Amino acid sequence: MKLTLMFREYCSLCHKMRDDLQPYQxxxxxxxxxxxxxxxxxxxxKxxxxxxxLLLGxxxxxHWHLDEAKLRAALAEALDREKPV
Structure with missing residues (x-):
């Protein structure tokens, strides 16, 4: 599973979101x-x-700030789709 972070090098919010994603990763x-x-x-x-x-596909x-509830929901849904039937 791959998430994509749209980022700017000079953006402090971007660096914060990238850092905040580490425990979830x-x-x-x-x-x-x-x-x-x-x-x-x-x-x-765009x-x-x-x-x-932050994108999943x-x-x-x-955007702007990490929404932990939405992240967990998206990851749970993606993991559920990946489970073999």
Whole structure:
């Protein structure tokens, strides 16, 4: 399972969200891809004022601040989908 963090290097909220995700990454074992929106015009146009934005696939989990309840719900749902039938 992979989450994506839309990020800006100079953004303190971005660094805080990345740091706040570490315990969840250890608990759930997801991969975290960090994309700098300033390196891609399309990403910058889409996420400009929202960064940091945390995504699971195309689904936005939260932006600006880590929403722990939404994160846990999204991870639980994703893990449930991955279980063999």
């Amino acid at each position: 250890q608990e759930y074992g997801f991969e975290l891809e960090v994309l700098d929106v300033d390196e891609d015009e399309a990403l910058e146009a 996420y400009n004022e929202l960064v940091p934005v 195309e689904q936005e989990i939260c």
